[in-house]
Amino acid sequence: MNAPRCDETAAWAALAGHFQAHGRDFDLREAFARDAGQGAARVAALSFEAPEVFADLSKNRLDAATLHFLLELARECRLEARRDALLAGEVANPTEGRAVLHTALRAPRGEGPFSDEVHATLDAMLGYADAVRADERFTDIVNIGIGGSDLGPAMAVAALEACTLPRQRVHFVSNVDGHDLAPLLARLDARRTLFIVASKTFTTQETMANAEAARAWFVQQGGTDVARHFAATTTNVKAAAAFGIATTFGFWDWVGGRYSLWSAIGLPIAIAIGSANFRALLAGAHAMDRHFATAPLAQNLPVLLGLLDVWYRNFHGFGSRSIAPYHQGLRRLPAFLQQLEMESNGKGVDMAGRPLPFGTSPVVWGEPGTNGQHAYFQMLHQGTDVIPVEFVLVKTPSHGLAGSHAKLLANGLAQAQALMLGKTEAEAAAETVPTADPAFDRAVLARHRSFPGNRPSTTFVLEALTPASLGAFLALYEHRVWTSGALWGLNSFDQWGVELGKALANRLLPRLQGGPQRGAAEGLDASTAMLLRRLVGGP
Ligand code: F6P
Numbered sequence: 001m002n003a004p005r006c007d008e009t010a011a012w013a014a015l016a017g018h019f020q021a022h023g024r025d026f027d028l029r030e031a032f033a034r035d036a037g038q039g040a041a042r043v044a045a046l047s048f049e050a051p052e053v054f055a056d057l058s059k060n061r062l063d064a065a066t067l068h069f070l071l072e073l074a075r076e077c078r079l080e081a082r083r084d085a086l087l088a089g090e091v092a093n094p095t096e097g098r099a100v101l102h103t104a105l106r107a108p109r110g111e112g113p114f115s116d117e118v119h120a121t122l123d124a125m126l127g128y129a130d131a132v133r134a135d136e137r138f139t140d141i142v143n144i145g146i147g148g149s150d151l152g153p154a155m156a157v158a159a160l161e162a163c164t165l166p167r168q169r170v171h172f173v174s175n176v177d178g179h180d181l182a183p184l185l186a187r188l189d190a191r192r193t194l195f196i197v198a199s200k201t202f203t204t205q206e207t208m209a210n211a212e213a214a215r216a217w218f219v220q221q222g223g224t225d226v227a228r229h230f231a232a233t234t235t236n237v238k239a240a241a242a243f244g245i246a247t248t249f250g251f252w253d254w255v256g257g258r259y260s261l262w263s264a265i266g267l268p269i270a271i272a273i274g275s276a277n278f279r280a281l282l283a284g285a286h287a288m289d290r291h292f293a294t295a296p297l298a299q300n301l302p303v304l305l306g307l308l309d310v311w312y313r314n315f316h317g318f319g320s321r322s323i324a325p326y327h328q329g330l331r332r333l334p335a336f337l338q339q340l341e342m343e344s345n346g347k348g349v350d351m352a353g354r355p356l357p358f359g360t361s362p363v364v365w366g367e368p369g370t371n372g373q374h375a376y377f378q379m380l381h382q383g384t385d386v387i388p389v390e391f392v393l394v395k396t397p398s399h400g401l402a403g404s405h406a407k408l409l410a411n412g413l414a415q416a417q418a419l420m421l422g423k424t425e426a427e428a429a430a431e432t433v434p435t436a437d438p439a440f441d442r443a444v445l446a447r448h449r450s451f452p453g454n455r456p457s458t459t460f461v462l463e464a465l466t467p468a469s470l471g472a473f474l475a476l477y478e479h480r481v482w483t484s485g486a487l488w489g490l491n492s493f494d495q496w497g498v499e500l501g502k503a504l505a506n507r508l509l510p511r512l513q514g515g516p517q518r519g520a521a522e523g524l525d526a527s528t529a530m531l532l533r534r535l536v537g538g539p
Pocket residue numbers: 146147148149198199200201202203204207257258343495498
């Protein structure tokens with residue numbers, strides 16, 4: 001579809017002018033102070049309700065004029081028409097010749113493209129998941145997969161631990177490093193273990209190596225029934241059969257790896273939480289899909305977040321965004337979002353192959369609060385870079401421990417407050433610091449102890465971490481990443497950037513396997529040759 005790239009629009013020029021006049025020096029504290037009701041009107045205008053997710057955007061460096069220009073940008077880039085084309089299944093990934101239809105995986109029966117195939121596979125996969133869940137023999141389920149075949153399921157199983165069975169453990173092995181699989185195998189009983197080999201392509205080196213090692217271990221433990229103890233989730237059903245796997249759940253090339261947790265790749269999630277909860281996860285995501293598809297742009301939360309991302313990346317120049325989930329269950333969320341956002345939008349050319357004159361994906365990173373506070377929040381508060389933070393707060397915990405949840409939430413709220421309000425040197429100077437060297441200059445001490453403030457953040461609130469709210473929250477991020485990628489003119493659905501390293505590793509492997517021998521490092525660049533010699537020895 002023909003649409004201008006963001007920087008070819010009148011809105012882009014208007015945003016550049018607006019940034020010079022009001023954006024560069026925008027001060028959040030002033031914005032709250034000059035607003036009616038000490039910021040109440042600002043908060044009302046910049047708080048948004050989407051299915052299962054409430055978002056407070058008021059602590060961000062934007063105002064009504066910024067939003068106006070950003071929404072103009074979306075209109076000029078024909079965002080709605082492009083979204084409709086995406087959801088209708090037009091080829092959105094032309095470098096791989098594919099449609100992008102993970103949304104079809106969570107559409108109710110009878111709705112959306114490919115409904116019959118999707119629901120037939122889903123029913124079969126969930127029937128199997130419930131049978132495994134009920135099978136007393138299986139105490140351990142091991143998902144072997146990497147990237148999208150690992151991160152989504154691993155994150156979701158951790159997040160939904162409250163729905164899992166205490167007698168059945170679900171493990172995730174991804175790294176080709178034997179230190180991942182070996183210690184796990186040492187704790188397992190082959191007779192009570194089910195392995196799931198999860199790979200869209202069924203060719204990924206890491207996954208194949210781990211699957212073969214697991215099968216060898218199983219046989220060595222006296223296991224004979226590979227067909228019963230191994231299942232596969234893949235689009236390459238033939239390769240799974242060749243591996244000796246009888247139970248395979250397929251999916252389709254229009255499901256991108258990083259969008260595949262909603263497909264058969266979700267099998268370990270379904271085993272962990274049961275079919276009803278898995279359907280609730282899909283329903284939550286579908287509710288967000290409807291919001292994305294139908295809400296006016298000015299109330300469309302994923303679109304607004306994507307626009308904010310463009311504003312921060314291309315005008316403010318912020319190259320990083322930190323995720324701070326205040327829920328231990330979301331400990332793998334930053335890793336999942338890293339793949340979602342950085343594999344999707346970490347690109348340097350547009351759809352037409354033109355090098356981009358502006359920045360694209362920020363670095364996405366984070367750790368659960370409150371742990372991050374005691375590690376890198378120092379830099380967020382006082383470092384030289386401004387890094388927008390996203391706080392994820394969950395109102396109702398899934399545990400019954402008294403007292404801890406209020407403390408957790410108080411910390412999350414306080415961090416956002418501290419980032420925004422900061423502390424002046426005068427405020428710092430007014431405080432007594434018993435531990436400071438009495439000879440140390442008081443004014444200098446106050447400078448060390450002051451906080452610049454005006455550091456932006458977004459706060460999301462979920463009522464509880466449930467399958468439905470998790471589904472909605474993840475779909476929110478998927479659509480947000482699409483929004484910024486579409487405005488930047490990217491193909492957000494390919495990942496050619498991972499190929500070169502894979503090819504070079506395959507070429508280096510025989511040199512490492514050959515051990516110390518003359519000529520093993522021949523033809524390599526001097527640095528790699530030296531490292532190879534150091535690792536394998538030899539001349
Ligand atoms: O290395 C990148 C990648 O292709 C991801 O996009 C994908 O999620 C991952 O590898 C795993 O691929 P597969 O599911 O085919 O094993």
